[in-house]
Amino acid sequence: DGGITQSPKYLFRKEGQNVTLSCEQNLNHDAMYWYRQDPGQGLRLIYYSQIVNDFQKGDIAEGYSVSREKKESFPLTVTSAQKNPTAFYLCASSITSGHYNEQFFGPGTRLTVL
Amino acid sequence: QQQVKQSPQSLIVQKGGISIINCAYENTAFDYFPWYQQFPGKGPALLIAIRPDVSEKKEGRFTISFNKSAKQFSLHIMDSQPGDSATYFCAASNAGNNRKLIWGLGTSLAVNP
Numbered sequence: 001d002g003g004i005t006q007s008p009k010y011l012f013r014k015e016g017q018n019v020t021l022s023c024e025q026n027l028n029h030d031a032m033y034w035y036r037q038d039p040g041q042g043l044r045l046i047y048y049s050q051i052v053n054d055f056q057k058g059d060i061a062e063g064y065s066v067s068r069e070k071k072e073s074f075p076l077t078v079t080s081a082q083k084n085p086t087a088f089y090l091c092a093s094s095i096t097s098g099h100y101n102e103q104f105f106g107p108g109t110r111l112t113v114l
Numbered sequence: 115q116q117q118v119k120q121s122p123q124s125l126i127v128q129k130g131g132i133s134i135i136n137c138a139y140e141n142t143a144f145d146y147f148p149w150y151q152q153f154p155g156k157g158p159a160l161l162i163a164i165r166p167d168v169s170e171k172k173e174g175r176f177t178i179s180f181n182k183s184a185k186q187f188s189l190h191i192m193d194s195q196p197g198d199s200a201t202y203f204c205a206a207s208n209a210g211n212n213r214k215l216i217w218g219l220g221t222s223l224a225v226n227p
Binding site for chain 2: 004031040050056090096100102103105106107108110
């Protein structure tokens, strides 16, 4: 089955720890995205990548880091510099050719800082 | 600065009724307007999308109405069903911003049986 997988589904972290969220896609999409979702705040873009070995900051990149070493994978690291990391994190991918590129989303990872 | 404003924040509709969610945008360069549906604990999924060269697009019970001069677009759900209870997001994009989606804040829809 083609799609996007995120792991783990739930993640607990102690304050001061870095944690990495996994995102893998087998849709052969060039572009991948990380969003953060908080109640009442919609989806906020953290980072996005349109090609391997290249990525750009989104609207709320502070305290986060990413890598794009493979087309299929776009892991997100939540660092200890992120002051309020508890949230629902969503990964998405899309093609980059054409004008109207649907973003396909993974099932999300819920991160809780204890 | 929020470039896509969505209303209402929440909506309660009786089964069989019409659900209407509205979005307004500021950037006239936007040329793609999708609506996404999200169930609790899941990722959003594309529901329906429209381009500004048409005023209306219908897919089953879901219709997008688009008013280019007013810079507004809306989602209409006809014959609303309890299974439609979800959060709905409008969004917009254009080629000038690498096709990043600019999202509305979402509308929580509850359809009472």
